[in-house]
Amino acid sequence: MASVNPEVWVDEYGDYLFRYANSRLRNSNAAEEVVQETFLAGVRYSEQFAGRSSELGWLMGILKRKIIDYVRARKRRSELSTYEDENDPTSMMFDSNGNWKPGAVNWAPSPGQNLEMEELSAIVEDCLKTLPQGQADVFMMSIMEEMSTEEICEELGITASNLWVRMHRARLGLANCVGTKWQVDEGVKSNVGR
Amino acid sequence: MLDDNKASKLISKSLRVRLSEKESQQVEDKLESCEQTQKFAALSKAIQESVAGNLAVSKMGVTKSNAGGLTSEAKLRLKGSVLSAVEEKNSLSQAGLISGSSVEIGKTVSHTPEFDSGLEEYRKITNRFHLMRVLGEGGLGKVWLARDEQLNRRVAIKELKSESSVSPNARLRFHREAEITGHLEHPNVVPLYQYGINQATEEPFYAMRFVGKRTLTDAISEHHDRIAAGFDCSINTHRLLSVFLDICQAIAYAHSRGVVHRDLKPNNVALDNFGQVIVLDWGLAKIMEDSELAMKVNLSVDIASSSTLIQTMDGEVIGTPRFMSPEQASGRLDEVDQKSDIYGLGAILFAMLTGKAPHDQELSESADLDSVLKTIAESETPRPLDVYSCVPQELDAICAKAMAKKRHLRFESVQDLAEAVEAWMAGQNEKKAGYDNLRMEGRELRAELQSYAHNLERNVRFAAGLPPIEQLMQVTSDQEISVWRERLSSIFEGLLQANPDYQNIAYLRFDEDSYTELVRVERIGNDSHKIRVVPKSRLTTATPNDFHQRVIHKLPEEVLTSLVCNPMCSPDARNCNRVGLLSAVPVYNDQTEELFGLVLINCDMQKLLRRQMERRLNAGEVIVACDTFNILMRTKQGQFCDESLSATVRDAAPEFLPVVDYLQDNLDFIDNTNCDIYGGRLWFDSNKNGVMYMLKSNSS
Numbered sequence: 001m002a003s004v005n006p007e008v009w010v011d012e013y014g015d016y017l018f019r020y021a022n023s024r025l026r027n028s029n030a031a032e033e034v035v036q037e038t039f040l041a042g043v044r045y046s047e048q049f050a051g052r053s054s055e056l057g058w059l060m061g062i063l064k065r066k067i068i069d070y071v072r073a074r075k076r077r078s079e080l081s082t083y084e085d086e087n088d089p090t091s092m093m094f095d096s097n098g099n100w101k102p103g104a105v106n107w108a109p110s111p112g113q114n115l116e117m118e119e120l121s122a123i124v125e126d127c128l129k130t131l132p133q134g135q136a137d138v139f140m141m142s143i144m145e146e147m148s149t150e151e152i153c154e155e156l157g158i159t160a161s162n163l164w165v166r167m168h169r170a171r172l173g174l175a176n177c178v179g180t181k182w183q184v185d186e187g188v189k190s191n192v193g194r
Numbered sequence: 195m196l197d198d199n200k201a202s203k204l205i206s207k208s209l210r211v212r213l214s215e216k217e218s219q220q221v222e223d224k225l226e227s228c229e230q231t232q233k234f235a236a237l238s239k240a241i242q243e244s245v246a247g248n249l250a251v252s253k254m255g256v257t258k259s260n261a262g263g264l265t266s267e268a269k270l271r272l273k274g275s276v277l278s279a280v281e282e283k284n285s286l287s288q289a290g291l292i293s294g295s296s297v298e299i300g301k302t303v304s305h306t307p308e309f310d311s312g313l314e315e316y317r318k319i320t321n322r323f324h325l326m327r328v329l330g331e332g333g334l335g336k337v338w339l340a341r342d343e344q345l346n347r348r349v350a351i352k353e354l355k356s357e358s359s360v361s362p363n364a365r366l367r368f369h370r371e372a373e374i375t376g377h378l379e380h381p382n383v384v385p386l387y388q389y390g391i392n393q394a395t396e397e398p399f400y401a402m403r404f405v406g407k408r409t410l411t412d413a414i415s416e417h418h419d420r421i422a423a424g425f426d427c428s429i430n431t432h433r434l435l436s437v438f439l440d441i442c443q444a445i446a447y448a449h450s451r452g453v454v455h456r457d458l459k460p461n462n463v464a465l466d467n468f469g470q471v472i473v474l475d476w477g478l479a480k481i482m483e484d485s486e487l488a489m490k491v492n493l494s495v496d497i498a499s500s501s502t503l504i505q506t507m508d509g510e511v512i513g514t515p516r517f518m519s520p521e522q523a524s525g526r527l528d529e530v531d532q533k534s535d536i537y538g539l540g541a542i543l544f545a546m547l548t549g550k551a552p553h554d555q556e557l558s559e560s561a562d563l564d565s566v567l568k569t570i571a572e573s574e575t576p577r578p579l580d581v582y583s584c585v586p587q588e589l590d591a592i593c594a595k596a597m598a599k600k601r602h603l604r605f606e607s608v609q610d611l612a613e614a615v616e617a618w619m620a621g622q623n624e625k626k627a628g629y630d631n632l633r634m635e636g637r638e639l640r641a642e643l644q645s646y647a648h649n650l651e652r653n654v655r656f657a658a659g660l661p662p663i664e665q666l667m668q669v670t671s672d673q674e675i676s677v678w679r680e681r682l683s684s685i686f687e688g689l690l691q692a693n694p695d696y697q698n699i700a701y702l703r704f705d706e707d708s709y710t711e712l713v714r715v716e717r718i719g720n721d722s723h724k725i726r727v728v729p730k731s732r733l734t735t736a737t738p739n740d741f742h743q744r745v746i747h748k749l750p751e752e753v754l755t756s757l758v759c760n761p762m763c764s765p766d767a768r769n770c771n772r773v774g775l776l777s778a779v780p781v782y783n784d785q786t787e788e789l790f791g792l793v794l795i796n797c798d799m800q801k802l803l804r805r806q807m808e809r810r811l812n813a814g815e816v817i818v819a820c821d822t823f824n825i826l827m828r829t830k831q832g833q834f835c836d837e838s839l840s841a842t843v844r845d846a847a848p849e850f851l852p853v854v855d856y857l858q859d860n861l862d863f864i865d866n867t868n869c870d871i872y873g874g875r876l877w878f879d880s881n882k883n884g885v886m887y888m889l890k891s892n893s894s
Contacts, residue, residue, distance in 0.1 A: 010264075010273045014269055015262075015263030018263055018268075019262050032264070032271075032272070035264075036275050039275065040327075043276060043279040043280055094198060097197065098198055098199035100228075100230035100234075104230060105237060106233075108233070117243070117244045120240060120244040121244040143242055143245050164206075167206060168202070168206040168207075171238050172206075172234075175233075175237045175238055179237055
């Protein structure tokens with residue numbers, strides 16, 4: 001049986017697992033909690049570590065499950081109280097005829113400009129925090145965790161059409177937020193460059 | 195062409211699944227003509243790729259960079275919990291409670307001085323308390339499970355969250371919450387052990403009894419799950435109501451000390467392992483200015499302003515405003531007083547009775563805070579009966595009074611509310627006991643009739659097995675026939691004398707399309723003591739009716755028992771004025787094995803029922819109906835009602851109609867909610883032919 005080394009976990013993998021969890025849960029307290037849960041489960045079920053994958057890979061497996069559990073529990077906790085708003089960005093971005101409002105999507109990378117993915121992903125991560133939780137969660141599960149529609153619906157207890165609506169609202173909200181932030185950042189950069 | 199909004203939806207869709215050809219074309223057209231749509235499509239795609247790219251990077255492995263990682267404080271916390279988990283596992287496995295390799299882990303944990311010292315510093319918040327793990331988080335603080343080293347017991351510790359302490363009032367509020375809780379010494383308020391400062395973080399904390407994690411919310415949802423699964427939950431309902439009375443006790447006590455809770459909801463009521471009810475979270479409590487506590491507790495940080503109240507509620511853990519009173523929801527905070535808690539208690543009662551929070555019906559799951567507050571403030575307060583039809587009416591009324599929108603219509607005090615619920619429970623016990631008697635009475639009546647019918651069947655079988663029956667089949671000479679007729683008649687006479695409800699007994703022979711009576715002995719008119727043997731010349735020959743036809747199809751020894759209308763009249767007699775309980779058995783010729791005839795006993799059903807009802811019954815009203823819904827017998831307060839047999843339940847006693855309907859497919863009708871009516875039925879044969887007894891309690 002492969003042995004585990006819990007005493008090195010926090011120093012070796014703590015930051016990595018925390019960053020991962022934080023990017024998914026967008027809340028450092030929550031991220032710390034799931035990392036703690038992951039380590040505790042790792043100790044409790046240490047016999048199940050077969051050594052087939054790396055220790056980190058094994059802990060990552062546990063962490064991913066814990067993240068989904070956390071999202072589900074958070075959803076359940078707020079269920080009696082669902083004023084966690086699912087506000088619809090449609091009215092913010094479209095007029096009553098369904099046409100784009102001016103500046104709804106502010107996105108004009110100069111032609112040929114190489115999109116810096118790392119920079120963009122940092123902005124996306126920031127913007128995810130501004131979305132209503134229900135929307136950010138489905139975006140995270142679908143795009144970041146690559147879960148299938150059926151899996152997400154089952155975990156969150158929502159219907160497929162509800163999932164589609166949330167995904168679309170998340171995309172609208174993200175496009176609006178990322179576009180704006182990108183413009184500001186680019187503006188700052190070009191000012192500095194001058 | 196698509197409008198922009200619809201086009202954006204299709205673009206979103208295209209990022210996850212393939213679009214149909216038509217949809218693709220629509221999107222293409224739109225992209226060509228609309229710059230904003232182009233931007234949205236390009237940006238959404240870039241966002242998706244950047245996140246997926248991020249995924250690829252993070253999949254490559256551990257970067258040693260520290261950016262965005264754990265704080266050193268968090269690391270110490272984590273090390274602490276990992277260590278205690280390892281210790282716990284080792285001790286459990288040494289005690290043989292779990293299988294596993296304690297040694298393995300034990301060996302690998304090297305207690306470096308650095309690891310231990312840092313850890314001790316964090317976990318030990320004072321000399322007395324060691325934090326173990328986080329139990330939950332509220333608006334102001336974090337609640338930990340901790341170990342009390344002095345007394346070697348588990349306690350709960352609430353600590354001010356470091357992010358909260360930035361707010362100038364947070365420390366004061368935290369202290370005030372502890373003070374209020376500490377001043378409320380009551381078995382249903384969580385007892386505080388100590389208030390202190392965490393040596394490591396310098397944040398204040400207080401230690402209290404650890405009451406476990408089960409809340410009233412859990413108990414309510416379990417209760418309603420059981421109801422949905424079809425269990426009998428009346429005992430459980432009483433248990434929940436006892437919990438409710440305990441909550442009332444705690445709140446009544448707090449009111450007597452001038453404290454208003456202001457945040458009553460099932461989540462703030464803990465139920466510990468011993469069934470003790472503990473009201474938690476006095477963080478939003480208000481101290482009435484004229485109370486004795488007001489002198490002792492710092493009032494300068496009252497959080498009564500509406501913005502802070504809502505802010506405090508805005509944390510995800512603090513949860514639901516659906517239990518909030520209309521005056522709180524509409525921001526009239528100067529009106530918030532004991533009556534607001536009475537509303538909160540009513541809302542808890544509402545959740546107990548219906549399994550739902552108030553206003554759940556009108557508000558969608560995703561309603562935002564503003565619309566929830568607006569609904570509570572403006573719409574009519576919901577009634578439990580509108581949400582769930584099985585709520586007893588009296589409880590519905592109590593709940594509606596507690597939750598009245600106008601404050602002056604609510605109960606005057608928590609004590610009054612508790613007394614109303616208590617009185618209902620006591621009355622319910624009495625009512626339950628009365629109802630148990632009613633059920634017993636109903637079942638006895640049914641059992642009696644059933645055993646009567648069995649007896650009847652035994653007698654008809656006995657009669658059919660008599661030697662004269664066989665002899666009358668064989669003999670041919672008139673003399674022999676008259677000898678055996680006489681013998682059979684005298685036995686039939688005996689049977690009739692012994693059974694006062696038997697109207698007649700006959701032995702019939704079947705011919706081609708008719709039957710002929712060979713012997714008939716009958717009671718004369720209304721005089722039940724006079725019995726006669728019908729002379730041969732007056733015996734009937736007639737066409738078999740439905741009942742005869744069904745007996746013809748029976749095998750030897752098979753008895754048919756059935757209720758029959760006007761058994762002595764021809765089948766087409768217009769009005770049914772007598773109902774007979776008929777029992778018959780076919781008689782076969784032993785030699786030819788052919789059907790010969792039948793023996794039949796006709797028993798007067800009304801007479802039989804009348805005798806049953808003459809005994810003193812406690813039920814206020816009894817109705818006996820037959821399968822056609824016609825009323826066979828009805829008594830009110832022990833008096834017989836003169837219903838004609840053509841009266842049906844539908845016309846004469848419509849309140850019993852649902853019972854009759856229910857009894858078509860069920861043996862008993864039991865009314866656990868209102869404890870008013872019991873119904874029980876007895877079918878005599880597989881055609882659902884039989885009677886239904888319905889008893890109504892005396893109180894209603």
